[in-house]
Each structure stands twice: as C-alpha cells, then as structure tokens.
Amino acid sequence: MVNKTILFISKSDHPYIFSILILGLVMFAFGFSNNDTFAKEQHSTSDGMNFSNSQDVYSKHGVLKSAISASYHIGKVDNQSITSMLYNGSLGGPILHAYPGDKIELDLIDNLNESTNLHFHGLYVSPANNSDNVFLEIAPGNTQHYSVDIPKDHPPGTFWYHSHIHHISNEQVASGLSGLIIVEGLEQLLPAPLQNFTTQNFALRDFPGSSATTSTYPTVNGEINPNINITLGDTQLWRFANIGSEPYYEIGLQGYKFSVIAEDGSPVWEVWDNDTLQLPSGKRFDVLVTVTDNGSFPLIASAYYPLPKTKIATVNTQGNQTESVKDIPARLTLKDDPNLKNITNYRILKFTSNDKEFIYKINNKTFDANRIDLKMKLGDVEQWKLINYDNDDHPFHIHVNDFEVVSVNGKPYESHGLQDTVIIPSHGEVVIRIAFEDYVGKSVYHCHIMFHGDNGMMGIFEVIK
Numbered sequence: 001m002v003n004k005t006i007l008f009i010s011k012s013d014h015p016y017i018f019s020i021l022i023l024g025l026v027m028f029a030f031g032f033s034n035n036d037t038f039a040k041e042q043h044s045t046s047d048g049m050n051f052s053n054s055q056d057v058y059s060k061h062g063v064l065k066s067a068i069s070a071s072y073h074i075g076k077v078d079n080q081s082i083t084s085m086l087y088n089g090s091l092g093g094p095i096l097h098a099y100p101g102d103k104i105e106l107d108l109i110d111n112l113n114e115s116t117n118l119h120f121h122g123l124y125v126s127p128a129n130n131s132d133n134v135f136l137e138i139a140p141g142n143t144q145h146y147s148v149d150i151p152k153d154h155p156p157g158t159f160w161y162h163s164h165i166h167h168i169s170n171e172q173v174a175s176g177l178s179g180l181i182i183v184e185g186l187e188q189l190l191p192a193p194l195q196n197f198t199t200q201n202f203a204l205r206d207f208p209g210s211s212a213t214t215s216t217y218p219t220v221n222g223e224i225n226p227n228i229n230i231t232l233g234d235t236q237l238w239r240f241a242n243i244g245s246e247p248y249y250e251i252g253l254q255g256y257k258f259s260v261i262a263e264d265g266s267p268v269w270e271v272w273d274n275d276t277l278q279l280p281s282g283k284r285f286d287v288l289v290t291v292t293d294n295g296s297f298p299l300i301a302s303a304y305y306p307l308p309k310t311k312i313a314t315v316n317t318q319g320n321q322t323e324s325v326k327d328i329p330a331r332l333t334l335k336d337d338p339n340l341k342n343i344t345n346y347r348i349l350k351f352t353s354n355d356k357e358f359i360y361k362i363n364n365k366t367f368d369a370n371r372i373d374l375k376m377k378l379g380d381v382e383q384w385k386l387i388n389y390d391n392d393d394h395p396f397h398i399h400v401n402d403f404e405v406v407s408v409n410g411k412p413y414e415s416h417g418l419q420d421t422v423i424i425p426s427h428g429e430v431v432i433r434i435a436f437e438d439y440v441g442k443s444v445y446h447c448h449i450m451f452h453g454d455n456g457m458m459g460i461f462e463v464i465k
C-alpha cells in the first residue's frame with residue numbers, strides 16, 4: 001500500500017495528489033483493521049473497478065431515516081488495490097431521495113481514525129444545531145445524529161452531501177466521502193407528456209489511477225465508462241453532479257444538446273440548450289436529453305487539468321422510435337425575485353493565492369473558525385463582487401442561501417435561475433445577489449476546489465435576527 005501511494009505521488013506534484021499520500025499514511029498507521037467487511041460488500045461494477053454500487057434510500061411517511069458509516073475500504077482500480085474512504089462501502093455512497101417537507105434523520109458513524117462531519121450541499125435548510133452545521137466535528141468511533149428539516153416549498157432537484165471537516169475535507173472527499181441527494185418532484189413542473197421520463201444519475205467523481213499515464217479516472221456512479229441505455233426518441237432526465245473534490249468536468253454528448261431544466265437544484269426560469277455542461281466541484285445540472293439516432297455515443301469530458309479528454313460513459317440506443325419528440329417547455333418556474341432588487345449592502349470579496357506555499361485567501365485572510373467575517377440581518381439582500389486575482393479559476397460556493405448571478409467580467413449576465421456555485425474566472429470577476437430570508441446562524445462561503453478551501457479560502461457569515 002505504501003508503495004502504491006508513492007507511485008501516485010511520483011506522477012505529479014499537484015496538491016490534489018497530496019491527499020492520496022495522506023490517505024496512504026493514514027491507512028498504513030490504521031493497519032486496515034476495518035476492512036473485514038469489505039469482502040462481503042464488494043461487487044464487480046465494470047472493468048477495472050470493484051467497489052460496490054450505491055444503494056437508493058427513500059423517505060417514508062415524511063422521514064428519510066438512515067445510517068451512514070464512513071470507513072476505509074480496499075477496492076481495485078485498473079486491477080491494482082487501492083484504499084479509499086467510503087460511505088457504507090460504495091464509491092458514491094447511498095443516494096438519498098427525499099420530498100419537500102420531509103425530515104432527514106441521519107446517523108453519521110465515524111469509523112475512520114480521524115474526525116469527519118457532513119454538509120448538505122445546496123439544501124435550503126438551517127445551518128444551526130445538528131442540521132447543516134459544518135462546525136460539528138465527529139471524533140473517530142463516535143456517531144452524530146443529523147436532523148434536517150426540508151421546507152415544504154423546497155425546490156426539487158439534485159443536491160449532494162459530503163465531508164466538510166476543515167483542513168481534511170479535500171482528502172476525505174477525494175477518497176470517496178460524498179453522495180447524491182435527490183429532492184423529488186421535478187417532473188411535476190413539466191407538462192404532462194414529459195412527466196413519465198426515465199431518470200439517469202451521473203454522479204461524477206475522479207478517482208486516483210494507478211498507472212504512469214493515468215493520474216485520475218473519471219468515474220460515473222462509481223464506475224469507469226458505464227453503459228447508459230436510452231430508448232430511441234425517448235426524452236430522459238439526466239442528473240449531473242460533480243461530487244469530487246477538485247477536477248472540473250465539461251461534459252458533451254456528440255451531436256446532441258442538453259436542455260437544462262434545473263441548475264444547482266433550482267428549477268430554471270429560462271430553459272436553455274447547450275452542447276456542453278461545465279461542472280466544477282459541487283456543480284449540478286438537471287437536463288432533458290432526447291437521442292434520435294440509432295447507435296452508441298460517447299459521453300465525453302473535455303480535458304481539464306488534471307483530467308485528460310476522456311469518454312466517461314457510453315450511451316446506447318435501444319428499440320425503435322415509437323413516439324414523437326416532445327416539446328421542451330420554456331421555463332419551469334417564474335422569475336419572481338422582487339426581494340433581490342432592494343439591496344441593503346454591497347461587499348467586495350477578493351480571492352488571492354500563493355500556490356507555492358499553498359496559502360489561499362479571501363480579503364487577505366485565511367479561514368479562522370473563531371472569526372465572523374460577514375454579518376447580516378435576516379431579510380437583508382446583499383450584492384457581492386467576487387474578484388479573482390489568480391491564474392486559476394475559483395468555483396465560489398455559499399452554504400444555505402442561493403444567489404443570482406448579475407454580471408460576469410463586467411458584462412450583464414442573463415441568469416437562467418438561482419445558483420449555489422459559480423466559477424470566478426481567472427483574473428475576472430462575478431457579481432451576485434443573495435437574499436438572507438429564512439435562516440439565522442453561522443455558515444460558510446468558500447472556493448470549492450476543496451484543497452483551496454482547506455488551506456484558507458473560506459470565510460464565515462452570520463445571519464442575525
């Protein structure tokens with residue numbers, strides 16, 4: 001195992017790879033005593049991978065009750081054993097399905113030999129107590145109960161959960177500690193002919209490779225290049241989510257367009273078509289896809305460091321086209337945001353970094369868990385200018401409260417819907433508006449390149465009454 005770890009390191013000096021070294025050292029110290037359950041749980045998924053598949057967990061009678069154990073597992077990638085941190089033994093964790101108005105009652109069991117915790121990325125829920133509170137730290141061997149109230153008017157769409165423990169969240173998510181949350185009900189916002197669609201999830205995560213030429217494998221639902229079947233002429237809902245810690249994905253299906261109906265779990269007020277979908281870590285798109293030609297089509301992720309251009313899945317058509325292609329609606333919700341017009345405060349957030357010393361800052365400060373950086377009152381609407389002084393893009397994410405993008409690099413931006421993650425382009429700027437409407441308490445905003453967040457590019461905001 002230690003040799004394997006050194007093999008990963010020698011391929012690149014990029015900080016992303018450091019997390020794999022740390023995991024290797026942790027595992028060496030740990031002595032693999034938790035792996036006795038692995039043999040029972042593993043199934044073969046596809047060539048070269050043998051972590052188990054994600055299980056779907058649905059809410060019942062308004063409660064999504066589950067237990068999620070974070071532990072070490074050995075699996076094979078490219079026929080070499082590697083050690084990973086997984087939720088319930090699967091690369092991708094259980095998929096949590098809830099409905100607006102449900103309560104999530106979740107036990108997180110820390111079977112690692114380091115602390116961990118949970119963040120419910122994109123959910124519009126309280127950041128306090130044992131809800132979406134990233135200041136909780138669950139010590140090794142302990143169990144934390146999370147209780148998350150999803151409001152009745154919560155938008156349907158694709159969300160995700162992952163470790164958000166400061167300093168080591170990159171290592172933990174890169175190793176496998178993340179999974180999907182689906183808030184059900186998106187079909188109810190579509191016209192009747194489109195309501196019976198087939199849904200496919202595309203949980204994207206990179207995974208360390210083991211050969212000199214492959215630093216990471218892009219996986220879809222924990223598999224390398226899985227087959228996706230679609231009936232000819234059928235319109236399907238595809239849910240894309242980048243649940244990895246750092247690499248970007250730019251996804252395209254040759255010859256076809258994606259009709260985006262929700263972005264970051266928010267149904268759009270303007271459906272838009274695009275050839276590609278750009279997903280930094282944390283980003284989600286719910287799209288409608290109709291394949292009208294017979295055959296097999298590669299789903300391609302464009303090259304984006306450290307991932308080369310790769311076929312991440314193969315889409316195969318089946319059967320004959322029996323139905324006509326359906327009309328896609330122009331919108332799923334109305335743009336009804338009078339609250340975003342009466343701005344109560346303007347702020348500027350400057351993103352700077354020193355990649356040589358691994359120091360990443362917002363407004364010239366690294367993260368301090370004991371410092372409140374921004375304070376606002378419930379009901380405030382703020383406009384933030386996010387300025388990136390670096391050669392790298394920084395994907396900005398804020399917890400709990402979604403925002404509207406107003407401009408990018410000084411040009412007005414015609415937003416399609418609300419977002420919780422936006423790329424601040426290298427040497428560029430993005431202006432956003434956020435309403436702090438419903439939840440008091442402390443939470444964070446940060447760069448979603450998790451190595452940057454872990455090394456300082458994160459701040460705390462507090463909403464008071």
Ligand SMILES: [Cu+2]
Nearest residue numbers: 394447449452
């Ligand atoms: Cu960053």
